[in-house]
Amino acid sequence: xxxxxxxxxxxxxxxxxxxxxxxxxxxxxxxxxxxxxxxxxxxxxxxxxxxxxxxxxxxxxxxxxxxxxxxxxxxxxxxxxxxxxxxxxxxxxxxxxxxxxxxxxxxxxxxxxxxxxxxxxxxxxxxxxxxxxxxxxxxxxxxxxxxxxxxxxxxxxxxxxxxxxxxxxxxxxxxxxxxxxxxxxxxxxxxxxxxxxxxxxxxxxxxxxxxxxxxxxxxxxxxxxxxxxxxxxxxxxxxxxxxxxxxxxxxxxxxxxxxxxxxxxxxxxxxxxxxxxxxxxxxxxxxxxxxxxxxxxxxxxxxxxxxxxxxxxxxxxxxxxxxxxxxxxxxxxxxxxxxxxxxxxxxxxxxxxxxxxxxxxxxxxxxxxxxxxxxxxxxxxxxxxxxxxxxxxxxxxxxxxxxxxxxxxxxxxxxxxxxxxxxxxxxxxxxxxxxxxxxxxxxxxxxxxxxxxxxxxxxxxxxxxxxxxxxxxxxxxxxxxxxxxxxxxxxxxxxxxxxxxxxxxxxxxxxxxxxxxxxxxxxxxxxxxxxxxxxxxxxxxxxxxxxxxxxxxxxxxxxxxxxxxxxxxxxxxxxxxxxxxxxxxxxxxxxxxxxxxxxxxxxxxxxxxxxxxxxxxxxxxxxxxxxxxxxxxxxxxxxxxxxxxxx
Numbered sequence: 190x191x192x193x194x195x196x197x198x199x200x201x202x203x204x205x206x207x208x209x210x211x212x213x214x215x216x217x218x219x220x221x222x223x224x225x226x227x228x229x230x231x232x233x234x235x236x237x238x239x240x241x242x243x244x245x246x247x248x249x250x251x252x253x254x255x256x257x258x259x260x261x262x263x264x265x266x267x268x269x270x271x272x273x274x275x276x277x278x279x280x281x282x283x284x285x286x287x288x289x290x291x292x293x294x295x296x297x298x299x300x301x302x303x304x305x306x307x308x309x310x311x312x313x314x315x316x317x318x319x320x321x322x323x324x325x326x327x328x329x330x331x332x333x334x335x336x337x338x339x340x341x342x343x344x345x346x347x348x349x350x351x352x353x354x355x356x357x358x359x360x361x362x363x364x365x366x367x368x369x370x371x372x373x374x375x376x377x378x379x380x381x382x383x384x385x386x387x388x389x390x391x392x393x394x395x396x397x398x399x400x401x402x403x404x405x406x407x408x409x410x411x412x413x414x415x416x417x418x419x420x421x422x423x424x425x426x427x428x429x430x431x432x433x434x435x436x437x438x439x440x441x442x443x444x445x446x447x448x449x450x451x452x453x454x455x456x457x458x459x460x461x462x463x464x465x466x467x468x469x470x471x472x473x474x475x476x477x478x479x480x481x482x483x484x485x486x487x488x489x490x491x492x493x494x495x496x497x498x499x500x501x502x503x504x505x506x507x508x509x510x511x512x513x514x515x516x517x518x519x520x521x522x523x524x525x526x527x528x529x530x531x532x533x534x535x536x537x538x539x540x541x542x543x544x545x546x547x548x549x550x551x552x553x554x555x556x557x558x559x560x561x562x563x564x565x566x567x568x569x570x571x572x573x574x575x576x577x578x579x580x581x582x583x584x585x586x587x588x589x590x591x592x593x594x595x596x597x598x599x600x601x602x603x604x605x606x607x608x609x610x611x612x613x614x615x616x617x618x619x620x621x622x623x624x625x626x627x628x629x630x631x632x633x634x635x636x637x638x639x640x641x642x643x644x645x646x647x648x649x650x651x652x653x654x655x656x657x658x659x660x661x662x663x664x665x666x667x668x669x670x671x672x673x674x675x676x677x678x679x680x681x682x683x684x685x686x687x688x689x690x691x692x693x694x695x696x697x698x699x700x701x702x703x704x705x706x707x708x709x710x711x712x713x714x715x716x717x718x719x720x721x722x723x724x725x726x727x728x729x730x731x732x733x734x735x736x737x738x739x740x741x742x743x744x745x746x747x748x749x750x751x752x753x754x755x756x757x758x759x760x761x762x763x764x765x766x767x768x769x770x771x772x773x774x775x776x777x778x779x780x781x782x783x784x785x786x787x788x789x790x791x792x793x794x795x796x797x798x799x800x801x802x803x804x805x806x807x808x809x810x811x812x813x814x815x816x817x818x819x820x821x822x823x824x825x826x827x828x829x830x831x832x833x834x835x836x
Contacts, residue, residue, distance in 0.1 A: 190216065191214060192217055192255045192376045192404050193214070193250070193376060194215075195211050195212060195214075195237075195250075196248045197210045197246065198212075198248070199211070199246040211234060213432075219405070219420065220398070222406075222421070223407070227668040231425050235380055235408065237249060238251075256375045258374030258378065260380060260382055261380050262408075264366075267354075270352070272349045272350070272353060273335070275368065280326075283323065286319055289319055293319065297316065334371060338370050343389070343553070359384075363385060370397065373403065377406070379405065381409055381410065383409055387554045388551060388552075388553075388693065391414060395417045410669055419437065420434070420435065421433070451495070452497065455495045455497045455498070468482060469486045509651055509684070512655075517543055519578075519579045519656075520685075523577070524537050524539070524575070525574035526574055527557070534557040536709035538561070542687060544684075545685060548688070549704065549717075549718070553706075556707070557709065558706055559661050562661050565659060566586040584655055584659060585659065586661075587658070587659065587660045589663075596633070600620060600630045600631070603649070604649055622648070638666075643665070643666040647663075656683075660687075662692075663675065676698050679699055699717075702715055703716065777834050777835070781831070787823060794820075
């Protein structure tokens with residue numbers, strides 16, 4: 190069943206066309222993403238779909254029976270109710286039914302009714318109908334549903350009697366999401382739902398949405414989230430929307446592949462056009478060739494022209510360098526403790542970071558990640574213990590709150606005042622690399638968006654050329670393109686990094702060591718986020734196995750294989766199955782990467798065969814062809830193994 194259709198939807202603000210001829214379709218059960226640069230029109234399209242904005246042309250078709258639920262970006266919840274009362278308000282109809290059932294039960298128990306068969310039958314008939322309606326509306330589980338969703342969104346430590354007005358902005362946003370999920374609409378429309386969520390809560394939300402009965406349309410900058418959730422991607426670019434099937438990584442690969450094919454087709458056609466135009470110019474005036482020239486001119490006139498791939502908006506150009514190399518021991522914390530008043534945040538921590546490492550801090554909100562980063566960066570002073578910088582270490586700090594920006598300054602002043610001895614043209618050049626061009630450098634800092642402020646802070650950090658970078662949520666406020674540009678720059682950075690992030694895609698690409706915050710202490714994992722998840726799973730399996738072994742040792746009167754023994758055997762078998770599945774998936778990924786590399790090499794070889802200096806040289810051409818043939822043989826073997834692993 191189609192839940193939503195957009196047919197040639199167009200929207201302009203004044204003379205600026207934001208969306209043009211947008212086509213979009215969501216079916217029941219689908220998980221679709223809407224992606225694109227900040228300002229490309231994604232949120233505008235969501236507001237058109239939900240009726241918050243009008244549109245100029247086209248149609249938005251939603252069947253009458255279809256219910257929509259919309260969570261706008263950073264939606265707050267203003268309510269005088271408590272957490273529990275607000276969640277109960279979703280089930281007002283169910284609660285009313287429950288009261289009616291209790292009233293009917295009292296009537297059924299009344300002797301006067303019981304003795305009147307006709308009246309009794311009427312009440313029982315009504316009771317059965319109400320009970321069926323109560324059951325279908327989730328009446329027997331609505332309180333359990335509320336507790337489950339509140340716990341999943343990290344409200345399990347809260348008193349449910351706590352007034353909503355006392356919550357922070359981020360907590361109110363999470364509560365708005367909880368209420369929306371409880372309504373269970375046919376189509377969930379979510380604009381940046383992962384804001385304000387830690388990794389544990391993100392994982393819960395992903396599992397919830399993957400098991401959701403309805404459809405989901407989501408705007409998100411969380412690439413790991415998109416990879417796990419969506420099966421279809423609409424990219425909004427240059428006022429249009431183009432659909433790709435698969436998750437976010439599939440979309441990136443397919444978009445790049447299509448752009449490459451279009452570029453090749455464009456270049457090939459341009460070469461053909463040039464030859465035809467040259468022939469026409471040279472031969473049109475000659476009597477002996479004029480007919481052929483006219484024929485080629487008609488071909489040019491009727492030719493369906495292939496457009497060059499539209500380049501996306503300009504990307505930032507980021508590169509982090511260092512003034513000098515630090516010593517091998519970069520930073521060390523010994524017996525480090527920190528408290529806010531009577532509340533202990535960090536307790537006797539030990540930390541040592543060496544040159545070239547990329548260390549990630551992860552853990553739930555409030556466990557002390559940003560606090561430790563501020564201590565390492567000199568923003569806070571420890572309650573106990575000491576922090577020692579190594580030889581020649583210079584520190585650059587990125588604050589997610591962007592609190593060091595002066596809202597009264599212009600963009601140009603903000604950077605130039607930090608480096609007054611640098612020429613203005615050089616400052617403008619740096620700002621241009623971060624997409625502040627022309628008069629944009631004269632904009633006030635106060636007027637900048639979150640993403641623009643993030644780019645400004647990064648420009649200051651780039652100018653510092655520090656050999657130790659401390660990042661607190663560096664990908665917050667950045668669109669998908671800016672995140673990828675930042676990642677590429679940091680992958681090439683020759684210094685040392687320590688960062689706090691909830692962006693699991695970012696963590697996977699950059700971290701060489703992962704430190705998890707638990708109860709004021711650090712647990713170390715020598716790898717990226719996926720490695721951390723694998724090791725956490727193994728730890729949980731070990732704990733479960735120990736529990737089963739203890740149950741097995743408990744005396745039993747049963748002679749046959751006891752339930753604990755069966756559970757242990759099942760667990761061990763399941764563990765082995767998961768291990769084999771992970772091993773098989775790693776091999777599948779390796780095979781796919783190897784095939785892709787060989788195919789790219791074959792394209793290069795085929796291009797070589799078309800070059801005169803190769804095809805005119807028999808020896809060279811033979812060598813190229815032999816390599817092509819060998820690669821094709823290897824590809825066939827790899828694909829056979831890939832096919833076997835898939836079955």
